[in-house]
Amino acid sequence: MATTALTKYQRLEAAGLWRADESAQRLDVIVSVGEATLTITDLRDRVQTHWSIAAIARANPGQRPAIYHPDGDPGETLELPEDEAEMIATIETLRSAVARQRPRPGRLRLIGVLAVLAAVIVLATVWLPGVVRDHALRVVPAVKRAEIGQALVGHLHRATGPACRGPGGRVALAALARRLPPRRGSARFTVVRSGLADVLRLPGGTMMIPARLVEAYEEPDVVAGHVIAAYLRAEARDPLERLLADAGPIATLRLLTTGHLIDETLRAHAETLVDTRREATPGDAMLDGFKHWQVRATPFATEHDMPVATRSALVDGDPFAPAVPPPPPILRDGDWLRLQGICGG
Incomplete structure (x- = not known):
């Protein structure tokens, strides 16, 4: 209790x-x-005792005469008659001030319980889903990833139509996959008529290529650049991780415990992939990719919609600029022509 709270009563x-x-x-x-006590003196002005204001209890709250005693010692008492209302009111005021400053175990326990509950909720909603998802990414085998990817393909075909199967197209796609293998895992290339904004890499390695990327350009370097960008996006964020993040922790737990994801989860994720513009890959990462896969950057940069600064960086940093010996061809002319006609265009 602050000293200033007592000062006004010290002459009472x-x-x-x-x-x-x-x-x-x-x-x-x-x-x-007194300063922090009640001083009790007899009529000869001899001090009989001092009571700590912080340890005064009342034996009969609300009644008169008011009877007080030291907290824990009800045998020693002080009785104040009804006509000493000012002193009674003063003692009650000081006792209330002390009570407000005392710790309240019940409230502290409640605060503690709420704090623990809040921590549990934070762990359950923020930390635990990430831990479970990371564990799933480590333990889900390649075969299961491929199965999930094929299930997504089935749902995506509702928007993209079935994979194109023009004469010689599958041979050309196999040649493209051999020329541009992923750094990790495997890749199976397919071409679809519509529904995709860019090349899409699915869990298990399936690469879905929009038909416009093979039909609209005279050379395969452009589609190769889009394949490289899809590889780099998948390296930056695992396609299965994206699926599980969209699906939520319950779906992740279901995958871990049963080995399956329900159709509703796969369909919902497929809908988010249709005609969604993929996040741009930084120019320096793209240049490293063109160098690794031995693909010219300039055709991709000049044909792809991107910020001017990024385009300039790719053209200026092209690891296979005209003054440098050219990289191995992406496809033979015959395979490229067969790939351009895979959808019957």
């Missing part, structure tokens, strides 16, 4: 009856408020 005195214990005779006394 009152008459009362005090006894030292249950067997003692009650004495007429004068009660005065």
Whole structure:
């Protein structure tokens, strides 16, 4: 209790009856408020006792005469008559001030329980899903990833139409896959008529290529650049991780415990992939990719919709600029022509 809260009461005195214990005779006394105590003196001005204001209890709340005693010692009492209302009010005010400053175990326990509950909720909603998802990415085998990818293909075909199967097209796609193998895992290339904004890499390695990327350009370097960009996106964020993040922790737990994802989960994720523009890959990463897969950057940069600064960086940094010996061809002319006609265009 602050000293200023006591200052206004320090000159207050009152008459009362005090006894030292249950067997003692009650004495007429004068009660005065001190720095942090009540001082009880007899009528000869001899101090009988000091009571700590912080340890005063009342035996009969709301009744008169008011009877007080030291907290824990109800045998020693101080009785203040009804006409000492100012002193009674003062003691009650000071007791209330002390009570407000005391710690409240019940409230502290409640605060503690709520804090723990909040921590559990944070763990359950923020930390735990990520941990479960990371564990799933480590333990789900390649065969299961391929199965999930093929299931997604089935749902995507509702928007893209079936994979194109023009004469010689599959041979050309196999040649493209051999020329541009992923750094990790495997790749199976397919071409679809519509529904995709860019090349899409699915869990298990399936690469879905929009037909416009093989039909609209005279050379395969452009589609090769899009394949490289899809590889780099998948390296930056595992396609299965994207699926599980969209599906939520329940679906992730279901995959871990049963080995399956329900059709509703796969269909919902497929809908998010249709005609969705993929996030741009940084120019320096793309240049490293063109160098690794030995593909010219300039055709991709000049044909692809991208910021001017990124386009300039790819053209200027092309690892196979005209002054450098050209890279191996992406496809033979015959395979490229067969790939351009895979959808019957």
